[in-house]
Amino acid sequence: MSFNRDDLSDGGGTILPAITIGRRSADANARFLASLREHIDYAFQPIVNIRSGTCYGYEALLRGAETIGFKNIQQLFDHAYSENLLHKADMLLREKAIAKFAQLPGSTERKLFFNLDPRLLESPDYQPNQTLPIIERHGIDPRSVCFELTERHDTSNIADSMRVLRSYRTQSYLLAIDDFGTGFSGLKLLYDYQPDKVKIDRFFITGIERDPKKKLFVSTIVDLAHVLGIIVVAEGVETEAELITCRDIGCDLVQGYFVARPTTELAQIQDHYEHVAQITLRDRRASRDGNAGDRLAMEFIQPLTVDTDMKDVFETFRTNKQRTFFPVIDRQGEPIGIVREEALKDYIYSPYGRDLIHNKAYGKALKDFITHCPVADIHDDTGKILEIFALAENAEGILIVTDQRYVGFLSTTSLLRLINEKNVATARDQNPLTKLPGNNSIHAYVATAATDPELAVTLVYFDFDNFKPFNDTYGFRQGDRAILLFAELLQKHFVNRAALIGHVGGDDFFLALEGVAPESAAEMVSDLCRTFAEDIASFYDSEARAKGYIDATDRDGQPHRYRLMTCSAALLHVPAGRRCWSPDTMMDTVGKLKKQAKGAENGMAVQILDSAD
Secondary structure, eight states: OOOOGGGGOOSSOOOOOHHHHHHHHHHHHHHHHHHHHHHOEEEEEEEEETTTOBEEEEEEEEEOGGGGTOSSHHHHHHHHHHTTOHHHHHHHHHHHHHHHHHTSTTGGGSEEEEEEOGGGGGOTTOOSSOHHHHHHHTTOOGGGEEEEEESSSOOTTHHHHHHHHHHHHHTTOEEEEEEETSSSOHHHHHHHHOOSEEEEOHHHHTTGGGOHHHHHHHHHHHHHHHHTTOEEEEOSOOSHHHHHHHHHHTOOEEOSTTTOOOBSOGGGOOSBOHHHHHHHHHOGGGGTTOOHHHHTTOBOOOOEETTOOHHHHHHHHHHOTTOSEEEEEOTTSOEEEEEEHHHHHHHHSSTTHHHHHHOGGGOOOGGGGEEOOOEEETTSOHHHHHHHHHHSTTOOEEEEEETTEEEEEEEHHHHHHHHHHHHHHHHHHSOTTTOOOOHHHHHHHHHHHHHOTTOOEEEEEEEEESHHHHHHHHOHHHHHHHHHHHHHHHHHHTTTTOSEEEEEETTEEEEEEESOOHHHHHHHHHHHHHHHHHHHGGGSOHHHHHHTEEEEEOTTSOEEEEEOOEEEEEEEEEOSSSOOOOHHHHHHHHHHHHHHHHHSTTSEEEEEOOTTO
16 A cells, blocks of 8 residues: 555645545545555664673664655654644554564663654644553563654753653653754753753764864763763764764764664674774773772662662661662663662651552652762773762762663762872872973873873974073063963863873973874974964063064073074874884984974974884
8 A cells, every 4th residue: 555645635726625625634644654554664773882882772763755755754754743643653653663673682681762753742643651552562661762852853842841751751761862962952951851861963973083172062961961860872973083082082872884874674783793892992092090990999789670669669778777879770770860768758757658659559659769860881081980970969979880781889988089089199290380280190191102002192292492591581470471371272272182281391291192193183283383483472572573583691601592482392103003112212212303393494393103113
């Protein structure tokens, strides 16, 4: 059976009786729904853990709209909406996707992501609570279904839709914001909608490894999401560089052609995508800090499952009087949040509280008492975990996961102890003037770069030209201002690009750029040096600026003419896949480059180590 969109026209302009139009409309709508049932299929695109490559779930992507007369998927849904049968069409399609998902081996351990048209909630044929019978027929847990609400549609009426969205959450479905960052109400959606997942739009993912603004945007959203206990998905990842950048920023899951293309063939879908896992194994940057559990004295608190009976919840608190909260997980082991003893006090100490909450007709369950809690991956570096904790007000600590499964808890005590240790270590190493990391951090980084054959990095050493005569002429305060100017420019130019920015001392600075082509690194460094030369000129008096030099004495006390201050840079690019060097050998090479840079017309010297060196 096929559907023709022109079925409602008489072809001759004749005004038909209303009953005839109604009959034709009903017949056409019936054919439309039958065509959906017969011709529409779903392709599944894997969504995987960005570190391990383990499959977390699949997004259901509609296929076959063109076969029933529509140009694209959007036109199909627009037609259903205009004919007031969007909900009927959606439920039909929803069952097709769920039925196909249930056929996958291991579907009980995965999530199904299904796009929710926001207009569905205002469709005249909308009826609530229609999905639960479908998933029960196919043996699927409600928390295995994640409904995606795209930000591309108008969501200004989101407040009017909260009743329905609350109903979805009450039924234990997961909720996600799709295409995050493309609309005008993203943060309001995040606040009002309280999603379980956020999917960053592919616009911000494409080329993210070379775009500092995209890095800043995505890292900010990731930090905010993790504080709220929200999982972040990077959409549209098509290259290894994009995946590595998204992983280093802190995204939890990844989806895109680089992982796997959508397919209608279930046999092509895998449980594990080894090429994703191998990237993490090869790129040791992901594990320089080691395991979070080992570093921070992670504690395992026995969690409650979300469907635990309230009688058992009360008993758990009674027999563990030292605990004021417990983690709550779903059937797949994914943390949902925590339940605090405080939230149950009204029922514990009320004369009829326990009887009331045990009454099934009252409708209260453990899921009604869950509070969001910050979440971090066990492989996150210490700094990332501390950032999450610092942003989370009044949090008991952080839930730790691996492959999105709960593995432990970092308490406030452990985190505060680490913050104190980190602050002391930072203060000891920090340059007192610029507050940048000092020689201990720089030496540790160079040692890693020298001995890690899989790390591709460009090491840059900066040194001012003609700083001493400037300092002697204008005084140490003006000299300090010049040093602070360069430190500020260095951080501004390489925000979210640098693996490390350091201050060796005096007018010597350090920069490490990972995963950047040597040509690009040289261009960025040249741009920084040019900006510094332009800005530092204002630190001289008008006469010196007009002449382009100052008269001062050299180290032997002899008069000498010095040009205005500039900056030279020595760049050593260390490729991946080469033998390990000793740090001393590497520093000898840097020393030679610094001398070459001082004599170079452009103030730069670049050397690329041969991979066989």
